[in-house]
Amino acid sequence: MSAVAEDGPLQDPAALASTARQLLVAAGMTSEMAEDVAAVLLEADLLGHRTHGLSMLPNYLERIERGATACKGDLEVLADGGASFAWRANRLPGAWVMRRAIREVLARVTSHPVITATIADCAHIGALQAYLKPITDEGLFVTLATTDPGLASVAPFGGAEPVLTSNPVAYGIPTLGDPILIDHSTSVVSNGSIAAYATRGERTPGPWLLDGQGHPSDDPACLGQEPPGTIALLGGPEFGYKGFGFSLMVEALSLGLSGHGRSTAPSRGGQGVFLQVIDPAAFAGREAFLRETTALAERCRASRPRAGGPPVRLPGERALANRARHLAEGLPYSRQVLDSITDWARRLGVEKGL
Amino acid sequence: MSAVAEDGPLQDPAALASTARQLLVAAGMTSEMAEDVAAVLLEADLLGHRTHGLSMLPNYLERIERGATACKGDLEVLADGGASFAWRANRLPGAWVMRRAIREVLARVTSHPVITATIADCAHIGALQAYLKPITDEGLFVTLATTDPGLASVAPFGGAEPVLTSNPVAYGIPTLGDPILIDHSTSVVSNGSIAAYATRGERTPGPWLLDGQGHPSDDPACLGQEPPGTIALLGGPEFGYKGFGFSLMVEALSLGLSGHGRSTAPSRGGQGVFLQVIDPAAFAGREAFLRETTALAERCRASRPRAGGPPVRLPGERALANRARHLAEGLPYSRQVLDSITDWARRLGVEKGL
Structure with missing residues (x-):
C-alpha cells in the first residue's frame, strides 16, 4: 500500500x-x-x-x-463451535462484517483462549492494519489474512500465468509499549500500488513485475497485455518460492477454510477472510509474553542502523505516528x-x- | 536448507x-x-x-x-486448557518432544477443531518439514514455527546488528493429492546454508548477507568478523521489511507465547516452538477445503512456466519425490x-x- x-x-x-x-x-x-x-x-x-x-x-x-x-441481507452462519465460527457474508460490506466478527471474537476469547473465524465472500475489507489495534489493545495476538478469489495478478513461483493475487496477511503483536502491527502482501507490492504507477504512467522503481513470458519487468502496463504479466512474488526470481509459500498459506486459510475459493471462478469483489486471536494467558502467561515481545521490540529499536541509515523502525511504528499526526x-x-x-x-x- | x-x-x-x-x-x-x-x-x-x-x-x-x-527428566506442563497447552522441555531432545506434542495434538483435535501448543526450551527439532505429513495425512492444516533465542544472525530491517535468526515457519496444506508442505526461513537462507558456504570457502551466489555496516555482501566470513555481519532478510534491501514482519511473527509465536525468549539472553541450543493444527471440518467443511486446495494446486501446476523454465512445482513436491527416490x-x-x-x-x- x-x-x-x-x-x-x-x-x-x-x-x-x-x-x-x-x-x-x-x-x-x-x-x-x-x-x-x-x-x-x-x-x-x-x-x-x-x-x-x-x-x-x-x-x-x-x-x-x-x-x-x-x-441488505444477513450473515449466514456456516458453522459455530464456540472457539471457532464460519460465516458467509454474500458480499455484505467488508468493514461491517469484519467489525462484527471482531466483536464476536473478543466476546468469545474470555471463554476460549484461541478463537478462529473465517468469512466467505464479503465485500472489500480494506486495509488489514486498520483492524489490529483494538485487538492488541486487549493484550491478544492476532492473525488476519484475506484474498479475493475473483482476482488473479500473481503467478506461482516459476510460472508466467496469474493464478494468485497479492494475498496480504497481517499480524498484531502486543507489547508493553506500542503494538507491532504487521500488514503486507506476499507479492512484492499490492495491486493498488501497481495501479497507482500505471495511473501515473510511471515505471516501477525496480523489476516488480514479470511480463507475460515471466521475464522481470518494470512496466505496470504489462498486466493488461496479452498474455498478461504478473506482479512478482516476495523474494523475487531467487527466493520467490518463499513468497509463494506464504501466498499459498493465505489462500488455504482465507479461501480453503472459508470454502469460497477459486474452484468456482467467482467474480471479483468477494473476499475470503481468516481471523484468529490468541490469548497468551493460556500459554506461558501474559506477563511472560509481554516481557518477551517488549524486549524484542526494544532490542530491534536499539540495534545499530545500517551505515548512513535512519534508526530501525518496527512494523506499524510509522503508521501509528502518521495516525497521531493526522488526527492533530x-x-x-x-x-x-x-x-x-x-x-x-x-x-x-x-x-x-x- | x-x-x-x-x-x-x-x-x-x-x-x-x-x-x-x-x-x-x-x-x-x-x-x-x-x-x-x-x-x-x-x-x-x-x-x-x-x-x-x-x-x-x-x-x-x-x-x-x-x-x-x-x-533425562520430563516435560513440564506450564498450562493446559484442552484446546491449548504449553510445555517447557528443558533441553530434552527436540524430535522426541515434537513427536509427543504431535501425538497429543492429533488426539485432542477430535474434540476441539483448533489445537494450539507451545514448547519452551527444547533441544534442536531439526527440519520442520519432516513433521508435517503425518498431520496433513489426517486432513488437517498445520502451522509450525520455531527459533532459538540463543542465536542471533539476522538484523532487524534497516539495522546492522544481529538480533533475530533465520526464524523458519512451516505450513502443511492437505489436498486430495499430495499435501503442500511449505518450510522456509524468513531470512533469505538458513544459518546452515551459510555455514556450508563458509566451510567450502565459497562466496554466496548473490548478496545474501550484510556486512557489519549493513552493506550487502556475499562473504560468509563476515558473520564472524567484528562488528559481525548478518544474513539478509527475505525481501532484501527493498522489501526486507516483509521478511522482518514474518520473522517477528515467528518470534512472538514461538518465543513470546512459550515464554522462553531473548529477554534473558539464554545460551544457544534451546528452541521455542509454536504448533497449531486446524480441522477444516469446523469451518466450511473438509470437502470444501479440499476442493479449494486441490483446485489451487492443480491451477498452479497447470500454469504456463516462465519462458525456458521447468514446470511449476508446489512447495514440498520435490521433497516428496526425493523421499520416494531415496527410499527406493x-x-x-x-x-x-x-x-x-x-x-x-x-x-x-x-x-x-x-
Missing part, C-alpha cells in the same frame, strides 16, 4: 468521516454499515495507507450502485479525490460537498 | 537409522528418544534437507556429551559425514561403523 493523494489541502478527519457516512447511507447502506465502512476507510488514511483510504469511496459507491456490494493536523487529500467525492455527493443528493 | 554431502556412496536408510539409534542410546538417550531423533534426522535426509539430516548426528552427540541436550535407491552421503559417524561409533563403543 503506497502513497497516493498526499499532497492536497488538509481536511478534518471527523468531517470527512461524516461525509463518507452520508454518502454510503444515500447509496443504500444502513447507518451501522456506513459507520463501519467510513471508519475503516478513514483509519487506513490515518495510518498512511492512502490507496486503501477514502480514495476508495467512489469505487465503493459504484460497487453498491451496480449491486456488487450488498446492503488533519489529512491531506488530492483535489482529484475530493472532486470525485463531491461529484458523488451531488449525484446522491447529499448536500455536503468538499 | 541447501544441499550438502549428496555425492557420496548410496546408503540403506534403514541401516543408517539403526546406527544412529545405537549411537544416540550409547550417548545416553532412552531408546524412545533415540528412535524419534534418528527418524526425524533421516526423514530430513529423505526429503532432501541434507543440512538437517544425519550430517547433524555428530553435533547432536557432542551436545549430549557436554550436557547441552538433556537425556538409497541415500548418498559424503565420506566426511560417514567417517565422522564411524569415529563416534568407535568412541562410544558401538560396533557398527559405516
Whole structure:
C-alpha cells in the first residue's frame, strides 16, 4: 500500500468521516454499515495507507450502485463451535462484517483462549492494519489474512500465468509499549500500488513485475497485455518460492477454510477472510509474553542502523505516528479525490460537498 | 536448507537409522528418544534437507556429551486448557518432544477443531518439514514455527546488528493429492546454508548477507568478523521489511507465547516452538477445503512456466519425490559425514561403523 493523494489541502478527519457516512447511507447502506465502512476507510488514511483510504469511496459507491456490494441481507452462519465460527457474508460490506466478527471474537476469547473465524465472500475489507489495534489493545495476538478469489495478478513461483493475487496477511503483536502491527502482501507490492504507477504512467522503481513470458519487468502496463504479466512474488526470481509459500498459506486459510475459493471462478469483489486471536494467558502467561515481545521490540529499536541509515523502525511504528499526526493536523487529500467525492455527493443528493 | 554431502556412496536408510539409534542410546538417550531423533534426522535426509539430516548426528552427540541436550527428566506442563497447552522441555531432545506434542495434538483435535501448543526450551527439532505429513495425512492444516533465542544472525530491517535468526515457519496444506508442505526461513537462507558456504570457502551466489555496516555482501566470513555481519532478510534491501514482519511473527509465536525468549539472553541450543493444527471440518467443511486446495494446486501446476523454465512445482513436491527416490535407491552421503559417524561409533563403543 503506497502513497497516493498526499499532497492536497488538509481536511478534518471527523468531517470527512461524516461525509463518507452520508454518502454510503444515500447509496443504500444502513447507518451501522456506513459507520463501519467510513471508519475503516478513514483509519487506513490515518495510518498512511492512502490507496486503501477514502480514495476508495467512489469505487465503493459504484460497487453498491451496480449491486456488487450488498446492503441488505444477513450473515449466514456456516458453522459455530464456540472457539471457532464460519460465516458467509454474500458480499455484505467488508468493514461491517469484519467489525462484527471482531466483536464476536473478543466476546468469545474470555471463554476460549484461541478463537478462529473465517468469512466467505464479503465485500472489500480494506486495509488489514486498520483492524489490529483494538485487538492488541486487549493484550491478544492476532492473525488476519484475506484474498479475493475473483482476482488473479500473481503467478506461482516459476510460472508466467496469474493464478494468485497479492494475498496480504497481517499480524498484531502486543507489547508493553506500542503494538507491532504487521500488514503486507506476499507479492512484492499490492495491486493498488501497481495501479497507482500505471495511473501515473510511471515505471516501477525496480523489476516488480514479470511480463507475460515471466521475464522481470518494470512496466505496470504489462498486466493488461496479452498474455498478461504478473506482479512478482516476495523474494523475487531467487527466493520467490518463499513468497509463494506464504501466498499459498493465505489462500488455504482465507479461501480453503472459508470454502469460497477459486474452484468456482467467482467474480471479483468477494473476499475470503481468516481471523484468529490468541490469548497468551493460556500459554506461558501474559506477563511472560509481554516481557518477551517488549524486549524484542526494544532490542530491534536499539540495534545499530545500517551505515548512513535512519534508526530501525518496527512494523506499524510509522503508521501509528502518521495516525497521531493526522488526527492533530488533519489529512491531506488530492483535489482529484475530493472532486470525485463531491461529484458523488451531488449525484446522491447529499448536500455536503468538499 | 541447501544441499550438502549428496555425492557420496548410496546408503540403506534403514541401516543408517539403526546406527544412529545405537549411537544416540550409547550417548545416553532412552531408546524412545533415540528412535524419534534418528527418524526425524533421516526423514530430513529423505526429503532432501541434507543440512538437517544425519550430517547433524555428530553435533547432536557432542551436545549430549557436554550436557547441552538433556537425556533425562520430563516435560513440564506450564498450562493446559484442552484446546491449548504449553510445555517447557528443558533441553530434552527436540524430535522426541515434537513427536509427543504431535501425538497429543492429533488426539485432542477430535474434540476441539483448533489445537494450539507451545514448547519452551527444547533441544534442536531439526527440519520442520519432516513433521508435517503425518498431520496433513489426517486432513488437517498445520502451522509450525520455531527459533532459538540463543542465536542471533539476522538484523532487524534497516539495522546492522544481529538480533533475530533465520526464524523458519512451516505450513502443511492437505489436498486430495499430495499435501503442500511449505518450510522456509524468513531470512533469505538458513544459518546452515551459510555455514556450508563458509566451510567450502565459497562466496554466496548473490548478496545474501550484510556486512557489519549493513552493506550487502556475499562473504560468509563476515558473520564472524567484528562488528559481525548478518544474513539478509527475505525481501532484501527493498522489501526486507516483509521478511522482518514474518520473522517477528515467528518470534512472538514461538518465543513470546512459550515464554522462553531473548529477554534473558539464554545460551544457544534451546528452541521455542509454536504448533497449531486446524480441522477444516469446523469451518466450511473438509470437502470444501479440499476442493479449494486441490483446485489451487492443480491451477498452479497447470500454469504456463516462465519462458525456458521447468514446470511449476508446489512447495514440498520435490521433497516428496526425493523421499520416494531415496527410499527406493538409497541415500548418498559424503565420506566426511560417514567417517565422522564411524569415529563416534568407535568412541562410544558401538560396533557398527559405516
